[in-house]
Amino acid sequence: MTELRLPRAILAILVGASLGLSGAVLQGVLRNPLAEPGLLGVSNGAAVGAVIAIYFGLSHAFGLATPLLGLAGAIAAGALTFAFGRSSTLTLILAGAAVSSLMSAFLAMALNFAPSPYAAYEMSVWMLGSLSERSWDHIFLAAPFIAAGLAILSLMGRAVDALALGDVQAQSLGIHVDRTRILALLGVGLAVGAATSVTGSVSFIGLVAPHLVRPFVGHQPSRTLLPSALLGATLLLLADIGTRVIHTNTELRLGVLTSLLGAPFFFWLIVRLRRMEP
């Protein structure tokens, strides 16, 4: 129980909170309802690091090689996004997209040149995201980074509120807009990078959680932060329970389930945005 179920639940809570809070901060800072943690390229960076560990067989020699290299990949991708995208909201989004596609290219290349069909299978399965077979070691590895990231992100309430008025008005109200953007990238990079490096890609939680919370807090960006973290944790915990309750021959992967449930939400979001336009 404490060796299998408990670390899994704790990890689900940490990862879900990271995704939910990161999504809420990014949507606020970038003023874009479609922003989600994967946008900055750190998730794909983490995936590249993890896949490298599998590619060279390091994961079999040393169990934590996958998350460690995943973390390194996330940091590298975040640094690249920072280097190119720090000057404005638009350049940050563009740099994130560029880094994401570069990392996707690396992932495709790793699959292309996989040393064995089994390695290719292992890589693609890792990318689908899962919380199974995760131990306390994974938590001890990821938790400090996740905690640091969550701490940074939770300090950004005033800034995301003022940014509802746009960069210029926020700056005129005494908000350090450039610094806010950099802190958002750092916080998301730490929290989501560490989360992805232990669980693989889990999409849609970061996109969905802030939207579900928003109507209940009067749409004020700062008030979506904590509830988004809590809802993200709850959603991921439920999704993980779902992967265990739904019986399939091969394990139903967490990332697959969140995508299956999250994609219809995306359609709903489009319909709602369309209705709000004149």
Added chain:
Amino acid sequence: MTRLAAEHITVRRGGRAIVGDVTFETAGGGFVALIGANGAGKSTLLSVLAGLIEPDAGRAALDGAPIARMGRRELARRRAYLPQNPRAEWPIAVERLVALGLTPHLPMFGGLPGGLEPRLTQALTACDLAGQRLQAVTTLSGGELGRAMLARALIGDPEVMIVDEPTAGLDPRHTLDTMARLRGLAERGKLVVAALHDVTLAARYSTHLLALKDGRLEAFGPTAEALRPELLRRIFDVEARITGAAGAALVDYLG
């Protein structure tokens, strides 16, 4: 008494001076109308005066202290800035939008302290928004949104208000209404600096006129003295006729 000074302010972009060596000084309350042709550097000069961009040469100073060296929060408490056509991104309630104007007065966490609640009510009432208090800002009409943004700027009780084209996109009724509010602030001892396209409005409501041509200061002085057909010919390159007394002046362009 508020003193706002521009000392040889120069801003270059791409090798060209969009604001060149602008120097003037105001003392006490007043309504300074900034006029000039499109691309004359009005918005850039306002951004420097508001401390949002640093000039390449010269400086803006508030009560003798250089604005670029002032702490962000202190500056934010003393001056308010409204860009052209300000927008709000999320459907937050009007009262929350207006309360954002208190950001530099608030601690890092928590809601609006109870002591600031009366100021919110006062700002909403002053801008005729008491009825829209809980309405989502994205559902406001252009005129209502303009008033909400004005209330957002007023709530912090700044000494200086820098406003870029406050009447852009407003109908005649809301235009006059906005101008009267800005003039009212000036009469209560605040300094308002506003870029205006409509010279008739500038003539009727402003106390001082600041004219730019190609980034250079063309005229600065009390509106009644500075507003001359020759000035309008120089800055707009049109023949103009000015009729009526200062408070009821009418500017006509003759081509």
